[in-house]
Amino acid sequence: MTRAVLSIGSNLGDRLDHLRAAVAGLGDAVLLVSGVYETPPWGDADQPAYLNAAVMVADPAATPDDWLARAHAAETAAGRVRDPARRYGPRTLDVDVVAVWDDDGRPVLSDDPALTLPHPRAHQRAFVLRPWIDIDPHGRLAGHGWLTDLLNAEPVAGDALELTPRPDLSLESDT
16 A cells, blocks of 8 residues: 655636535545645746645555556646746646655655656645644655654745635535
8 A cells, every 4th residue: 555645726717616616526536635725836936826625545456657647637637838938837736745754654755857756846845734733733855854853944934824724615525
């Protein structure tokens, strides 16, 4: 069995619906879903605010590449169009495979450009770390340390002050 943390975000269209559809599309693989956070755009300020969350998933047969395929399928279903000129530009849905663990709970490490694990910039992003802490309060990011330490270190700590918890929004199904 592999277990993974996925970071999901949206800042175009019905942001909440895009996140809900991504979670629903993962089906029975979903173990835990974080709260929703409204966050300023990262890396490209000329765009709307994001809604972000984290999802812990597990599947007895999934490989890291399978998680990446599921991430891309969710983005495609949401109508995501990648603009090569705006790497950090707006998107209907962004799903990143942040970390994966093997059957024995060991972190999967990969320097493959198609899927680098853990995500090479996760330790720099409050919008990834804060929701992840919701679902894994004692979590560690391989090669970087405890999630809470990473979130509380500058410059990430300053970015964390810009996150707005949205307890009025839920990624759980209304049915």
